[in-house]
Amino acid sequence: MIGAVLGTALGLLAVTSCQDITDLQPADAFSETTAFSTPQRVELSVIGMYNAAQSGTYAGNVVRGYPFGAANVQQSEMRGEDMLNQALFYAITNESTYTPFSANNVWMWNTLFTLVNQCNVTIEGVQKAATDGIITQDVALGYEGEARFLRALAYHELLTHFARPYSDNNGANPGMPIRDFAVVSPATVDKAIATGRSTVAENYAFILADLDFAETNLPATRTGNLRVFRSVKGAAIALKTRVKLHKQDWAGVITEGNKIVSASAPFTSPISGFALLPTAAGPFQNQASAEAVFSIENNEQDNPGVNGALASMMGNLALGGRGLIRVSPISYNLKEWPADDARRALLVKDARSYYTAKFFDYTNRSDNNPIIRYAEVILNLSEAEARASAAPVSPRALALLNAIRGRGLASAVFAAGDFATKVDFVKAILVERRIELLAEGRRWADIHRLAPEAAYGTGGIPAKMAYGNATFATYNFVTPPTLTKTIAAIPYSDHRFLWPFPADEVSRNPTLATQQNPGY
Template sequence: MKNKFFANNRLRLAVTVPALALSLMFSSCDKEVTDLQPYDRLTEATAFETPERAELAMAGVYDAAQSGFYLGGAVRGYPFGAASIEQGDMRGEDMLNVATFYAITYGATYNASSANNQYMWETLYGLINKANVVIEGVQAAATRGVITAEKAKTFEAESRFLRALAHHELLVHFARPYKHTADASHAGVPYRTVAVNTPARIEEVKVHGRNTVKESYDKLIEDLTFAEANLPETRAGSLKISRATKGAAIALKTRVLLHKGDYAGVITEGNKIISTAAPFTSPIGSYKLESQPDVPFASYANNKESVFSIENSSTDNAGVNGGLPAMYGVSPARGLVAISPIIYNASFWKANDLRRTLLTTNNGRAFYLTKYRDAATNSDYAPLMRYSEVLLNVAEAIARTTTGADARAVDLLNAVRNRSVTTVADQFTAASFATSNDLIQAILNERRIEFLGEGRRWSDIHRLAKDPVFSTGGVPAKVAYTNTKFVTWAAASGTVDAATLKIAAVPYDDYRFVWPLPITEVNANPVLAAQQNPGY
């Protein structure tokens, strides 16, 4: 029987002990380690007895981010190997569910027993708990002199980065946005900062319910600030993208602060990694936009634009039932997620935009993305943060805190847009915008195009839900694939056939705007059972 360190991963993750499965072959390790003790005999004590084992423990946290379980053992990219992108897209209106595979998420027919919601919750808390186990383990290892204090802080910083990433994903699915109440005192999610790995710890967390959204965001910023202070600026090879860095922590802070509505904070953080003038090469990490929009997807390990991605490989991926290439691509891929006519036909997406010619295709029935290309082995990395997002985060924050069309905000927008919109007559100048709201709308439109198929649409719908000007009012109505024909897709036409909009909108005040806490959790935790989202 395996000990608790490698226990069955299907445990109630906000309450009981998830596994810290440490893969000796995990691909993000930068060297092979020979260890004569079988990996399934390691305990939490022995896992931190040597520097090599501590490194493997850290790799195990990344593994939890990439390949959490689904339905008791299958790997479908939960939570961040593919699932966060697919679920984020299916909650929005710009990507189209082709078959029944994502119908529950796409049509908002979920309940507390829905598998996708349940396993997103459980694998996110599994990742969080593994991060907390490592934090405690490396701190103790440093005290014993097994690793240096500096190395322990680096491991802790990586773990706190991933812990923040996971908690924020929970917040955008299971809680109302920051601006739902004036002081963000409404229910967030349980923010776990200690390892739940003993009976006493289990009982301890049972009496603590959901933190408020404000408390959750305060803890997010605290974790990311620690990560920023203790992570390296860069790493060797593909690890500069697949392992946390200082730039990744700062970039994630700009996202979190944008959700909070702290626009001054977004600008302050963004200015750390955005140069004062074009081409806006980052002084930290040397991030920069690639010359064409397809480069970050054609060369994951070597491009300059990816800030943080989850690594997949031919031997370790989400498979045909979860992999990004399998879901988003045309034959031989499954082709279950197409581009919706809602965004494809949008007039603000110019017909000659290079993102149409370089990043889309069709099968004679619908249009699809080509961002994810390796349908044979599903080795495409899951892009969680690109430099273009940081530029647009800061552009929006500047536009929201200035009057008129601020020159720097326009320049940041154009840096992202003009590599794809190459016709000069179609490019923006300050004169293109009569008001700052016009500029903000252009930035929001650009986000929908630039991050199409990267799971960011739901995140924007969520954070803008209470915005007095730019809210969608909830989840917009969606196109039903069965009501479409190939001619339904008409680039930049500005119209969508009303007969195709058969998936009804979900108003913001509707209980379905947020996911329910899963039945497995509320059955195990009476405090959280009493804090279930209303309506479920």
């Protein structure tokens, strides 16, 4: 974290952006003393946060979509079992052989904390700009809401990789160091170094306070595609349903979810205008649709490149992708996934295996990264309703589940009588998440939060198939074969369930050097 921000915090504050999320022209970098000196520069500084979220660097100078341009999806899928690795590039993540020196986890840490610091710089900058009369207080609060939304998103991503889940020890385990100030000087570097790890519970309280602030101060909507690419009130609420689901605060998920999910189908949001599209392919064919709650924009001029873009890394070789991440037979053969489910049309095959077709701009690599879709919000609320209900099957949870499942295949919707117990019902919701959110980077997050639960979790990192074992014959959902999983499971108690802090971080930060995750 100190290593991640020292290079950019001292000296010039980068506020440039090539993204087409506003009509403003890209500007040169400004020092932190001038970046907030005019309303136009304040706006550019805010846009710079989104650029930091989309295109942090990998290995120091190569843009590969860290943390949220694409890398969060690819790294999270490779930590799970539902996608198949075909590249040395992802083998360390996929096979859990990471170290404090391995690039993928090191740069996820570095770019996430760089984003946190840029958010903090922006918060302090817009507050001062309001005090100095450069912008109004209302405008400053809106900008601060955007910064806090992104800071919350970054911290939650850090927790899912570098800390134990909230359900383990009720959040009392070590979490992340909380940074609520900008590291821009030797004095603030010293302050940062002196701050050790907070607890997971303290981190969640910090994240939720940020999102409460964002909900209060963000606009309900924005013009055009900016509703998708810059945070709005409904997106802050949606992210709270995810965070509270990880906290196992079922009542909290229901409270937040009910703000943006109507009482009955067709489910829509009275805030920010979210809605499910009628087809499973719709959210990917129109990436700025009502189903897109918040996405990171990629476009022809500004994207993670051939070595990082979603279509490139996860796309069919025959169509112009690199084919490095494929769909595993483990997910393809799920018995709960009907053969004629429309979501199977979001897969494309070659002579060997299947790829996702959710991302398909192989030429310009402009597929947006869908950070939160309304479909996830519906499933978050469904699970919380099911868990909180005293009945084996909550009618509202069932209706929400069927809204997602029925879109893929109307005849496959569930009836309450299909489930003998509440556990069976919750398991059906969890499997539906695997089907609906396949290749969107949510699998590891679910493995992480559920791991300590005997009824629902995998008990750790699940066993996986290696590419060499996944011949075309292994893809068979009609008569599923016994799959060979040569990448062994890792129990939850193993230190490899967590990523290590980077070596450069602990070498620069004596406080964190004594608080490294055990086993590293």
